[in-house]
Amino acid sequence: MSRAFLxxxxxxxxSVFVLLIVVVGTFLLLEAAPGDAVDAYLVSTGxxxxxxxxxxxxxxxxxxxxxxxxxxxxxxxxxDLGQSVAFSRPIRDVILERLPVTLILxxxxxxxxxxxxxxxxxxxxxRPGSLxxxxxxxxxxxxxxxxxxxxxxxxxxxxxxxLRWFPISGFETIASGxxxxxxxxxxxxxxxxxxxxxxxxxxxxxxxxxxxGMAEVWRLDxxxxxxxxxxxxxxxxxxxxxxxxxxxxxxxxxxxxxxxxGGSVVIESIFSVPGLGRLAQEAVALRDTPLLxxxxxxxxxxxxxxxxxxxxxxxxxxxxxxxxxxxx
Amino acid sequence: xxxxxxxxxxxxxxxxxxxxxxxxxxxxMLFPGDPLAIKxxxxxxxxxxxxxxxxxxxxxxxxxxxxxxxxxxxxxVGLAAAAAAIAVGAVVGTLAGFAGxxxxxxxxxxxxxxxxxPSFLLALAFVSVVGPSxxxxxxxxxxxxxxGPARVARAEVLSIRExxxxxxxxxxxxxxxxxxxxxxxxxxxxxxxxxxxVIVASAILIExxxxxxxxxxxxxxxxxxxxxxxxxxxxxxxxxSIVPGIALVLTxxxxxxxxxxxxxxxxxxxxxx
Numbered sequence: 001m002s003r004a005f006l007x008x009x010x011x012x013x014x015s016v017f018v019l020l021i022v023v024v025g026t027f028l029l030l031e032a033a034p035g036d037a038v039d040a041y042l043v044s045t046g047x048x049x050x051x052x053x054x055x056x057x058x059x060x061x062x063x064x065x066x067x068x069x070x071x072x073x074x075x076x077x078x079x080d081l082g083q084s085v086a087f088s089r090p091i092r093d094v095i096l097e098r099l100p101v102t103l104i105l106x107x108x109x110x111x112x113x114x115x116x117x118x119x120x121x122x123x124x125x126x127r128p129g130s131l132x133x134x135x136x137x138x139x140x141x142x143x144x145x146x147x148x149x150x151x152x153x154x155x156x157x158x159x160x161x162x163l164r165w166f167p168i169s170g171f172e173t174i175a176s177g178x179x180x181x182x183x184x185x186x187x188x189x190x191x192x193x194x195x196x197x198x199x200x201x202x203x204x205x206x207x208x209x210x211x212x213g214m215a216e217v218w219r220l221d222x223x224x225x226x227x228x229x230x231x232x233x234x235x236x237x238x239x240x241x242x243x244x245x246x247x248x249x250x251x252x253x254x255x256x257x258x259x260x261x262g263g264s265v266v267i268e269s270i271f272s273v274p275g276l277g278r279l280a281q282e283a284v285a286l287r288d289t290p291l292l293x294x295x296x297x298x299x300x301x302x303x304x305x306x307x308x309x310x311x312x313x314x315x316x317x318x319x320x321x322x323x324x325x326x327x328x
Numbered sequence: 329x330x331x332x333x334x335x336x337x338x339x340x341x342x343x344x345x346x347x348x349x350x351x352x353x354x355x356x357m358l359f360p361g362d363p364l365a366i367k368x369x370x371x372x373x374x375x376x377x378x379x380x381x382x383x384x385x386x387x388x389x390x391x392x393x394x395x396x397x398x399x400x401x402x403x404x405v406g407l408a409a410a411a412a413a414i415a416v417g418a419v420v421g422t423l424a425g426f427a428g429x430x431x432x433x434x435x436x437x438x439x440x441x442x443x444x445x446p447s448f449l450l451a452l453a454f455v456s457v458v459g460p461s462x463x464x465x466x467x468x469x470x471x472x473x474x475x476g477p478a479r480v481a482r483a484e485v486l487s488i489r490e491x492x493x494x495x496x497x498x499x500x501x502x503x504x505x506x507x508x509x510x511x512x513x514x515x516x517x518x519x520x521x522x523x524x525x526v527i528v529a530s531a532i533l534i535e536x537x538x539x540x541x542x543x544x545x546x547x548x549x550x551x552x553x554x555x556x557x558x559x560x561x562x563x564x565x566x567x568x569s570i571v572p573g574i575a576l577v578l579t580x581x582x583x584x585x586x587x588x589x590x591x592x593x594x595x596x597x598x599x600x601x
Contacts (some may be wrong), residue, residue, distance in 0.1 A: 014437070021441035026453075033457045145580035147533050149540050150555055150573035157566045262448025266537050280449060281541060284456045292453050300444045 007315055008308065015304045022300045023076060026293040027069050033289040081294040086286035091294040095276065099298070101171055102275035105268070106260055108191060109199035110253065117203040118242075118249055121210025125245065126237045128215045137211060140204040149266040152197035156270070159193060166193050169272035194271045198263055202256055206249055213245030247318055254310035258303045338589020344582025351399040359393035363549050367393070371565050385554070385568050386561055395575055397549040401539075402532050402579060405466055409531035410524050412470035417477025418513060418520050424478070425485030425516075426508040436482070439475045447472030451534055455543045462545045465538060469531045476527065477520045484516035525587020529580045536576055551576050 056062045063071070075082065081091035124136040160168040172178075172187045217223065218241060226236050264277035272278065276295055283292040355363075368380050370388040375381065382391040424435035442450075451468035458464045488494065489512060497507045538544055539552030551572040558568030 014440070017437045018440045018444055021438055022445055025441065025445075029453055029457050141584060142577070142581060145529070145577050145584060147536055147573070147576055147580075149537055150569070150576060153555065153559060153562065153569050154573070157562060157570075161563055161566075258444065258446045259448075262446035265448055265452065266540060269541065280452060284452060284541070284543065287456075289453075289457060292449075292456065296445055296449050296453060299446050299449055300441075303444050303446070 008312060011308055011311055015308070019300060019304065022297065023073065024069070026296055027072050030072075030289060030293055031065065076297075081297070082290045084288055084291045084294075086283065086288040086291060091291050094279065094291065095294060095298050098274060098276045098279045101273060102261070102264055102268070102277060104187070105191060105194060105198065105264060105273060105275055106257070108195045109202070109260060110257075112195055113199040113202035114206055114249070114253060117206025118210045118246065120203075121207040121245075122214070122237065122242045124207065125211040125214030125218075125241070128211075128218060133211065136207065140207040143200055143204040144208070146201065148197050148201055148263050149270060151200060152193065152267055152270045155193045155197060166190070169270075171273050171275075191273075194267050194273055197270075198260065198267045201263075202260065205252065205256070209249055209252060210242070210245055213248055214241050217241045217244045247314070250310060250314055250317065254307040257306040258299070261299050261302065337585045338592070341582045341585025341587070341589055344578055345586055348399050348403060348579055348582065351396050352403050355393075355396040355400055359390065359396055363393045363397040364389060371561065373565070374567055374571070382571060383567070385557060386565075391554075391568065391571060394549045394554055395551075395572060398551040398554060398572060398575070399579075401462065401545070401548050401550040402535065402576070405462065405469065405535040406528045406532040406583070408466045409469040409473060409535075410527040412466065413473035413527055413531075414477045414520060414524060416470065417474035417479075418481045418517065419509070420474065421478035421481025421483075421520075422485050422508050422513045422516060425482035426489055426504070426512055432482075435478075439478050442472055443475045445472070448534060448537065451538060452541070452543065455538060460538075460543050460545055462548060465535055465544060468538070469534050473527050473531060476523055480523060481513075481516050481520050484519055485512055488512050488515050522587075522591050525583050525590075528587075529583045532576070532580055532583070 053062075061068065079092060081095070083089070084091045084094050087094050120136055120140075124133040127133055156168060159165045167173075167190050170190055172183065172190055176183075176186060178186050223236065223240060226240050231240075261277070264275060265280050266277070267273070268275045268277035269281040276299070280292060280295045283289070283295065366388040367390040368377070368384050368388050370384055370386055372380060372383040372388075374383040374391070376383065380390050380392070382395065385391055385394070420435055420439070424432045424439075447469075450472045451465075454468040454471060455464055458468075485508075494507060494511060497511050498504075502511070535544065535550065536552035536555070539550040540556045542553075542556065544550045544553050554572040555569045555576075558565065558570075558572070562569060
């Protein structure tokens with residue numbers, strides 16, 4: 001336990017620096033954007049030059065860049081991301097409202113891609129070089145080349161327009177009055193196509209990683225020993241080969257979370273799923289740069305948290321991890 | 329080269345890339361004039377009129393001409409972004425690995441920060457702040473793609489800097505920066521270059537996704553833009569979205585296959601020597 005704790009503490013300290021760099025980066029982008037918060041505000045309300053000056057003063061925008069950065073940091077420390085111009089509400093509230101939807105979408109996509117991808121990878125890697133291995137490897141490479149947003153459109157054409165199996169868009173049936181299990185089933189029905197579009201590319205990734213990892217493990221001596229012991233093939237594949245090839249996939253789980261958050265922008269826009277990704281697209285369309293940068297900050301925090309969780313899981317799965325830190 | 333030929337996947341990949349290059353280069357000759365000009369009746373299905381083999385889009389523009397011109401944007405952005413990302417990544421990684429200490433620590437935390445932000449969101453923010461053009465899209469993609477090469481270069485440099493020729497360069501009084509960039513960096517390049525196919529492929533996909541969201545260069549035909557354009561008539565004319573998507577899939581697949589073939593080819597050669 002203390003081993004995992006030490007690892008966690010070291011990673012937390014590093015994360016603070018990383019987050020600080022991200023904050024400075026978003027501040028610089030905000031500075032580079034044409035116009036400031038007052039300009040954006042007055043687009044909707046209108047006002048004369050005197051009002052502009054007064055507002056700049058009260059919002060601290062007439063200060064030097066260093067002071068403004070300090071103000072920005074101070075506000076962030078109080079979890080204040082500023083005001084969304086497009087929604088006329090605090091950015092934090094808008095983001096928190098959309099976050100759960102994206103988390104559900106990402107969780108389901110990760111479960112699909114990790115579960116099915118590693119299972120198919122084990123199936124292919126159980127007999128390296130066999131026909132099914134070559135078929136699955138080629139198919140996964142082809143899948144890996146498919147852009148998610150195009151796959152989403154093709155799925156919509158086939159399964160929503162032609163076959164009408166799944167709804168074209170949305171997160172749940174509007175004003176259906178469903179609760180509990182019926183509501184969950186309704187949401188699941190809506191999310192089949194978005195989850196598939198978002199998860200398929202990573203499914204291919206996990207399949208390929210699992211397969212490649214297993215091909216490496218097959219060559220090692222302990223597999224020969226296991227064979228010599230007379231273990232069944234099934235047991236060798238699952239308990240020895242696959243188990244040892246699984247760890248890199250866990251690492252990838254953390255690394256791809258950032259990519260998946262990025263991918264959710266297009267997928268959520270196509271399916272009108274009201275999550276963080278769609279919010280990012282709306283922020284771009286409505287020219288709300290502070291909102292967009294707020295989303296980037298929240299995404300960065302999310303990615304850091306997911307990677308921390310993965311690190312902890314890893315420390316439990318692999319007894320070698322962190323052993324040196326605990327000893328030091 | 330002969331070993332490359334013995335791998336059928338690599339040949340397919342190189343074939344696709346060669347065809348694409350020809351498409352991109354011949355676009356202006358085969359389809360002179362503005363590909364965004366109106367050529368016929370709108371929404372003509374493919375294979376009906378042989379002067380417009382792939383039909384026309386919502387505004388009556390020649391889909392085949394758009395496809396050829398779109399190959400340019402995809403290839404140009406993919407190659408330019410990958411080149412920029414590898415150049416920046418190799419230099420940053422080399423400096424971090426060679427300098428060590430606080431410089432290494434600072435550069436690697438910056439690398440971490442760029443990896444923490446979803447690359448597509450970063451590209452989206454950059455393009456929406458600076459304004460869409462082909463160059464901006466290239467920079468936006470390279471902005472997050474350099475981290476992979478930086479990490480690989482750093483790892484490689486950490487082992488190279490202990491070798492004798494580096495010590496030799498120090499002894500003859502070369503400036504550390506000169507040693508890092510002229511002696512160490514070229515030796516650290518091969519594993520970094522092995523990343524290029526993955527980077528080119530993901531750059532092409534990011535460009536397509538940006539164009540799909542309307543953040544591509546508005547004055548150029550892009551496959552992502554064509555897919556978005558076709559989306560408005562998805563029910564009546566699905567081919568308008570499907571055709572450029574297939575081109576995109578084939579392109580990315582070609583890049584992967586060729587890249588894998590080349591990496592395997594060089595690995596075999598190393599193993600034999």
